[in-house]
Amino acid sequence: MKEGFYLAEEQNFKDNFNLYFQKNNLTQEEQEVKINRINKLKIEIESNNKISTTFTTKNKGDLLEEYFNLVLDLNNKLISYSKNVRTLDNEIDFVIDLKKVAKILRSQEIIPKYIPDHFLVECKNYNAVLGVTYINKFHSLLKIKDYNLGIFIAFNGITGEKEKGWFAGFGLIKKINLLSFHTDDFPLICYADKKRLFSLENILKESDYDLFDWIDNLREETKLDVFKDFEF
Structure with missing residues (x-):
């Protein structure tokens, strides 16, 4: 009898844990709608970057922001966010804040411990590759606003070659x-x-915690980019 009781309690704990720590509070249907839209946006974004269209840079940027916006919505129990936040002389695409659930998961190292309470995401979907001006601007914004992490999305890439040196x-x-x-x-x-x-x-x-797994993958690739030129 006691064994059955403890097994039931253990299962109840697991069920409640999974419910509490799930990444969003969307229904299955709502999730599928957003994922389907993400898949359609990918095709739309790619097609508008391959051919000459009437889309302006703003139109293309809006599509890219919508794509990432949907990813954030799929993590709405873990994070909250503000979009197109104006500062004195800049506009920040996304300011992301960890919710209590994410902070608990971070304390248990289920999501990476280096993820800060707040971080920024910038989305750029220009026709050309982006140079140091845009990167310097983003870096300055992070420093001035005292953010420790920024995600810089440049759809068509940035200048220089990551395999060759430390320029551009x-x-x-x-x-x-x-x-x-x-x-x-x-x-x-x-x-x-x-x-x-x-x-x-x-x-x-x-992944159950896809946004943070993606950031962790980016960080590992970033680390490899930096340290592969050094011999230890």
């Missing part, structure tokens, strides 16, 4: 992150191009 856009991000991995005074910038952004699709299917 890639080089600047590597320099910033080299300092970030050694001191708390510099924020970490995780960079995502088209390939890294759309890797979210696989994680959405496989």
